[in-house]
Amino acid sequence: MGTIWPDELPTDLSGQSGPKYQRVADTIRNAVEDGTLCIGTKLPPVRELAYQLKITPGTVARAYTLLTDDGLLQAEVGRGTFVAERQTKVPDDVWSRQLHLQEAKDPDHVSLFSPRLVDVGQVAAIREALIKVSQSDALQFLNYPTRDAYRPLREAVVNWLSQDPLGPLDERDVVLTHGGQNGILTVMQAILKGPQPTVLVEDLSYAGFRRAAELVRAKVVGVAMDEHGILPASLELAIRKTGSTVLCTSPEVHNPTGLYTPLERRQQILEVLRRHDVQIIEDDCYRMGDARAPSYRALAPDLSWHVSSISKTLTPSLRVGFALAPKGRGPDLRRMAEYSYFGIAQPVAELTRLLLSDPRTRKLVADVRREMDNYIRIAVNTLGGFDLIWSESVPFLWLKLPSGWRAAAFTRAAEAQGVQIRSADEFALRDGRAPNAVRIAVNGHVSPKRFEEAMLRLRSLLDNPPEQISV
Template sequence: MNNDSSIAQIAAILREEAARLGPGSRLPSSREIMRRHNVSPVTVSRALGLLAAEGRVVTKPGAGSFVTQQQVTTGQDAADLSWQTVALGDRVVDDGPVASLLASIPEGVVPLTGGYLHPGLRPDKQLAAAAARAVRRPDAWDKPPLAGLLELRRWFAAQAGGDVTAADALIVSGGQAALTHAFRALAAPGTPVLVETPTYPGALAAAKAAGLRATAVPMDRDGVRPELLAEAFAVTGARVFFCQSTLHNPTGATLPVERREQVLQVARAAGAFVIEDDYARYLTEHAPPSLASMDQHGSVVHLGSLTKILSPSMRVAAVIARGPAAHRLRAGQLVESFFVARPLQETALEFVGSPAWRRHLTTVHAELRTRRDALAAALAARLPEAELHLLPIGGMHLWVRLPADVEENDLAEAARRNRVLVSPGRMYYPSEPPGPRIRVTHIAATHLAELQEGVRRLAQALAEAR
């Protein structure tokens, strides 16, 4: 008989044996099957592969093949996909923290969490008008330059400052994509990457997905501590440091200019890259010069984005880099996703080149100040035992230290029962946290009255959690 029929016959025999043995049982070894039926190792392997594809068995290297737990729905066997666990291996992409920050807010719940402007603050009409102008261009649906539209790259370069040019900029699909590209391009799987502690959960998730080991570097109210950064480089041998230099998420810290220079000196001495996530540059009127504008050695890979200041769906960002790192970043984007859709790039360029851009910045900056102050005052009045880390120069968040006897997850759950959402601090740490913290956000609420109501509910939740 031919090989295909041999495989089918052995598969039928093993199918019957699996049914007889029952879930969890171990099938005879491949060697035993070969001996019983006088077939080749390839035939046995392919027969077991058929059963695995049917969800009837799962093969564990070094242990053997085992009968799976069959599920029955509507009178038919449903596929058991547990075999995929073995095929996929041990690497896990943890989307939990990011998914929680992006989750939709139920009706009647006050959001003291989130990372985007409330819809009432977004320039939706102006963006729609910019999009209408953009798509009327004759080449709007043509393939863009692979690195991005020249004028858009020139605009991002000017925002970064210093002697950055359009040739240094690469347009990518939002800040998270920029971060993922940077981690993959700059660090090999299995190597360490230094991060501020606490830090943005999306950075921790992206680093883990890239196979990197996040190592914490402590901060104070002025941001990362340069002397401890130097020590971390020396101890770990890391060649990448992830840094949010302005309005750090979650603490709100902004590196002073002097400390920015120290960070660059430390990175230069270590022969390392600094990934500067400048996500919040447009969320304050007082942003210091970017690290990229101060960099003379190609140490900084700068990430700038329009998403936070405009809309969650304005997935347009720039990665700014020089030298071989820039080439690797461009190559990575090309093989992974080609380019960012031209109509979206054209829309972004239309908007930032219009008077609506400056008017929007003025409106948002005023609203951010008002909401920040209102939230800080409400916390001081209703949760006096909680300590504000600092009053940031802008941004969307406040970082709050809770009394030592409060379990932050219990507080978050009590808050949820009281129909208010906050972000537990644990997700922001790459290692053990120093104590209970929460991040509270003022920008997602509809108005100041809802913000006040959210803090009232949070105070009630704190009383229940103690």
């Protein structure tokens, strides 16, 4: 093959949009895809192509580098740059993985406060995507973000969530937030009204609901629940007593117990909510596996606001969440986000778009889930003789303490043994009663061996309660 610019390809790229290096890259990419440039074709040297296109050598070099990083071109020292062979299968090691990032500085200390994900390659994936972001249009690093600028990411989110039972979803329904907690707060800001509105939550619930409500000066009232979630009769009574117009709930993975609300109970809850025109904020951030029932958004698209993120499936470091509005309410939610924080950082938006659009990312998420499930099995094998609530693909366990222990005393004793866990008190309302239980989160930053050692320390404490019950 020669090294001249093929006659079929343009030498004047001025009519194309975007940075010059991107125009060159797109022209080459299209030529490879339509067969104008075949596998093994040697491209012109940088300076020669720059002369033909009347642009700088640096611009051509940047286009070649971009395409080489994407695997479309292959550079060989002393020989030149060629169209690379297409890979029909992504190698298993295309993204390096480091399953357990590092052991803690204190080898006897393991934090099980909050879930920490195993690295199965997402660190390398983020680094790879960051390189691509750094080569983006310079205006992306200089301009304020706009609604149109976020559209590619919103479309990627719609595609990413397409496998979940959410009902019809359009990119105009999606608002990007700084993680799930910010998503809950943004929804509350958009829908709560009056001088002191009331938000209903499960008696035992994610503390983030309460904190978000406090920020918007709302009162929080608990609703009784059982092993299937909120009790419809208690919900009816709470609505009548408080006049609340919002319910916050996590039907797929209840935090902190890990319990699940089956479809029949969800439908009973919806009957109550519809009678009183109460809206739902559904927090779906802790679900790592497939949904077991249709979401409230699918069951009641006119009432449900859905919040999720990539924090428990891919990485919490980016602080990217998704708030989904009911049909027709997207502008209300978007307006509140723009008034509150204007939007997430545009480079972070582009980074997230690249990750969600990459077909390899779904395998990463599946690998994360599989590795986290292994930790759950270790915990169940060690503590299974006690009253333990757990599920696969839920990154924490709920342990009801045996006679002789109180939650506060047990958490202090565990910390003295180098294991940090959360007491049920942290999930109860201020005027509510907490059960005698603790939440144990999975820490994928330590090895399975270290994690098992932590579980054995907890089991030793459970087997040997103090002679006197302390509080």
